[in-house]
Amino acid sequence: xxxxxxxxxxxxxxxxxxxxxxxxxxxxxxxxxxxxxxxxxxxxxxxxxxxxxxxxxxxxxxxxxxxxxxxxxxxxxxxxxxxxxxxxxxxxxxxxxxxxxxxxxxxxxxxxxxxxxxxxxxxxxxxxxxxxxxxxxxxxxxxxxxxxxxxxxxxxxxxxxxxxxxxxxxxxxxxxxxxxxxxxxxxxxxxxxxxxxxxxxxxxxxxxxxxxxxxxxxxxxxxxxxxxxxxxxxxxxxxxxxxxxxxxxxxxx
Amino acid sequence: xxxxxxxxxxxxxxxxxxxxxxxxxxxxxxxxxxxxxxxxxxxxxxxxxxxxxxxxxxxxxxxxxxxxxxxxxxxxxxxxxxxxxxxxxxxxxxxxxxxxxxxxxxxxxxxxxxxxxxxxxxxxxxxxxxxxxxxxxxxxxxxxxxxxxxxxxxxxxxxxxxxxxxxxxxxxxxxxxxxxxxxxxxxxxxxxxxxxxxxxxxxxxxxxxxxxxxxxxxxxxxxxxxxxxxxxxxxxxxxxxxxxxxxxxxxxxxxxxxxxxxxxxxxxxxxxxxxxxxxxxxxxxxxxxxxxxxxxxxxxxxxxxxxxxxxxxxxxxxxxxxxxxxxxxxxxxxxxxxxxxxxxxxxxxxxxxxxxxxxxxxxxxxxxxxxxxxxxxxxxxxxxxxxxxxx
Numbered sequence: 001x002x003x004x005x006x007x008x009x010x011x012x013x014x015x016x017x018x019x020x021x022x023x024x025x026x027x028x029x030x031x032x033x034x035x036x037x038x039x040x041x042x043x044x045x046x047x048x049x050x051x052x053x054x055x056x057x058x059x060x061x062x063x064x065x066x067x068x069x070x071x072x073x074x075x076x077x078x079x080x081x082x083x084x085x086x087x088x089x090x091x092x093x094x095x096x097x098x099x100x101x102x103x104x105x106x107x108x109x110x111x112x113x114x115x116x117x118x119x120x121x122x123x124x125x126x127x128x129x130x131x132x133x134x135x136x137x138x139x140x141x142x143x144x145x146x147x148x149x150x151x152x153x154x155x156x157x158x159x160x161x162x163x164x165x166x167x168x169x170x171x172x173x174x175x176x177x178x179x180x181x182x183x184x185x186x187x188x189x190x191x192x193x194x195x196x197x198x199x200x201x202x203x204x205x206x207x208x209x210x211x212x213x214x215x216x217x218x219x220x221x222x223x224x225x226x227x228x229x230x231x232x233x234x235x236x237x238x239x240x241x242x243x244x245x246x247x248x249x250x251x252x253x
Numbered sequence: 254x255x256x257x258x259x260x261x262x263x264x265x266x267x268x269x270x271x272x273x274x275x276x277x278x279x280x281x282x283x284x285x286x287x288x289x290x291x292x293x294x295x296x297x298x299x300x301x302x303x304x305x306x307x308x309x310x311x312x313x314x315x316x317x318x319x320x321x322x323x324x325x326x327x328x329x330x331x332x333x334x335x336x337x338x339x340x341x342x343x344x345x346x347x348x349x350x351x352x353x354x355x356x357x358x359x360x361x362x363x364x365x366x367x368x369x370x371x372x373x374x375x376x377x378x379x380x381x382x383x384x385x386x387x388x389x390x391x392x393x394x395x396x397x398x399x400x401x402x403x404x405x406x407x408x409x410x411x412x413x414x415x416x417x418x419x420x421x422x423x424x425x426x427x428x429x430x431x432x433x434x435x436x437x438x439x440x441x442x443x444x445x446x447x448x449x450x451x452x453x454x455x456x457x458x459x460x461x462x463x464x465x466x467x468x469x470x471x472x473x474x475x476x477x478x479x480x481x482x483x484x485x486x487x488x489x490x491x492x493x494x495x496x497x498x499x500x501x502x503x504x505x506x507x508x509x510x511x512x513x514x515x516x517x518x519x520x521x522x523x524x525x526x527x528x529x530x531x532x533x534x535x536x537x538x539x540x541x542x543x544x545x546x547x548x549x550x551x552x553x554x555x556x557x558x559x560x561x562x563x564x565x566x567x568x569x570x571x572x573x574x575x576x577x578x579x580x581x582x583x584x585x586x587x588x589x590x591x592x593x594x595x596x597x598x599x600x601x602x603x604x605x606x607x608x609x610x611x612x613x614x615x616x617x618x619x620x621x622x623x624x625x626x627x628x629x630x631x632x633x634x635x636x637x638x639x640x641x642x643x644x
Contacts, residue, residue, distance in 0.1 A: 086504035
């Protein structure tokens with residue numbers, strides 16, 4: 001079977017005419033968006049613009065009322081559950097850093113590795129050199145090598161954010177959804193995180209939601225501004241930040 | 254493969270626990286059988302039966318700790334699986350009575366004759382054979398847990414909602430088993446047992462053997478639990494307990510994991526019930542009472558949730574206290590004391606006995622290890638930058 005023939009789009013992630021409402025509140029309203037393979041996209045917008053709901057839809061946590069959500073041009077994500085979507089290669093970092101606090105940094109990464117996730121596979125799992133090396137590499141990338149045996153719950157806020165990004169790396173998904181990675185970080189940490197995401201972007205498609213405009217500017221990628229569940233503006237950071245409507249609803253004069 | 258699982262499971266505390274249980278399981282029966290009656294060190298038969306009961310409760314507590322302590326599933330109906338295992342064993346023991354019953358019917362147990370039944374119901378077939386009954390001890394609780402869990406976990410019923418429906422499950426079974434036409438002896442349950450595998454259940458030797466077997470079952474159950482919680486599967490279970498949706502977004506099928514441990518735990522509870530029945534000599538519907546299941550959860554909380562050893566310890570300590578208080582003038586106040594115990598443990602020892610002990614012991618040991626290391630460093634063994642890392 002030739003997969004290319006059946007692809008509906010060349011995009012890695014393709015949303016078209018998506019609607020979601022919660023008890024009459026239209027959280028997502030005719031949202032259409034496409035991410036090309038290898039792209040990094042920044043999503044900005046005021047609170048309640050639907051950024052997190054959009055991620056919920058892509059990862060299968062929320063089912064849209066209508067619309068198309070295609071992954072890799074062939075897979076309809078609206079029909080799948082979270083586990084299946086994660087298995088397909090979509091990783092997610094939450095707004096509030098969510099790591100397994102009572103386990104060590106190393107074990108957090110071990111759990112994230114995209115190896116056999118069946119009950120049997122984990123029961124009879126044995127440490128392998130390849131896995132140890134991968135964890136080692138991720139630890140270096142997120143600068144937590146010295147903290148590998150510490151409990152994740154004892155890390156600082158910024159370190160937890162990185163650990164969660166590290167878990168995404170260990171998961172090695174095709175598409176990374178990163179929700180507010182620099183919230184609560186110092187300027188130095190913010191800068192390091194931008195560098196880290198750029199590094200990851202070399203071989204992963206990334207969608208990052210962020211409020212910190214300095215950070216978004218530093219990423220230097222295409223920006224989409226959401227408002228009331230729909231796309232308000234799209235383009236370079238300069239284009240978007242000079243857009244009248246964006247200034248009005250989000251950036252302020 | 255099994256060798257590495259075994260070595261991984263056995264840390265110092267686990268080995269100590271197994272050795273202690275094994276010693277008790279060997280010495281108590283020997284002392285009961287070999288030492289002269291009335292001697293200071295001789296364990297009287299009534300104590301062997303009582304302690305055997307505690308050991309069965311310890312197995313039940315272990316099964317609850319596996320799902321509650323490690324996977325966050327708070328079952329308030331685990332007594333149901335215990336009782337079902339007990340009934341399976343009770344049915345075997347009933348069929349062993351044969352024509353020695355009051356009515357002397359070679360096939361039908363007394364209560365069926367009393368109800369004017371003329372033949373054995375189909376679900377009593379096969380229970381005259383021990384291997385079949387032993388299989389049912391595992392299969393019946395396991396199957397119920399599997400079906401119940403499959404429905405509940407797939408629908409993502411969690412937290413207090415799950416606890417409430419497990420209560421409803423055990424209560425429904427309580428009502429069903431109370432009915433005479435349900436075919437399990439109704440109100441009176443199954444009792445008046447004579448033989449197990451040809452040995453008189455009342456005999457000292459049989460009681461001693463049952464005690465030793467209960468200890469063996471506790472050790473095996475403990476080893477299975479340890480093998481699970483020290484494997485990567487154990488890490489996934491803790492991940493599910495602490496951040497269920499995060500685990501899902503990593504690509505784990507959470508409901509399969511829950512179903513696996515829940516079913517396994519129910520089988521363990523069933524074995525505990527099966528060993529309990531010949532030692533206490535009766536099984537009746539009151540074993541399904543929701544209060545029993547809640548009490549079992551309290552044992553685990555008192556001993557230390559998520560420690561396994563603590564669960565077994567809690568079961569023994571609380572039940573020892575129960576025997577002590579309910580046999581004295583304080584008997585009417587036992588339930589108040591149990592309630593107070595639960596509240597005090599939750600407020601003052603939230604990690605339970607073993608958990609609290611660990612949280613004192615671990616830092617002390619870490620400190621001692623660090624002291625030994627720094628002494629070694631002063632001798633010039635270590636490189637200079639390790640001092641920096643230690644901070």
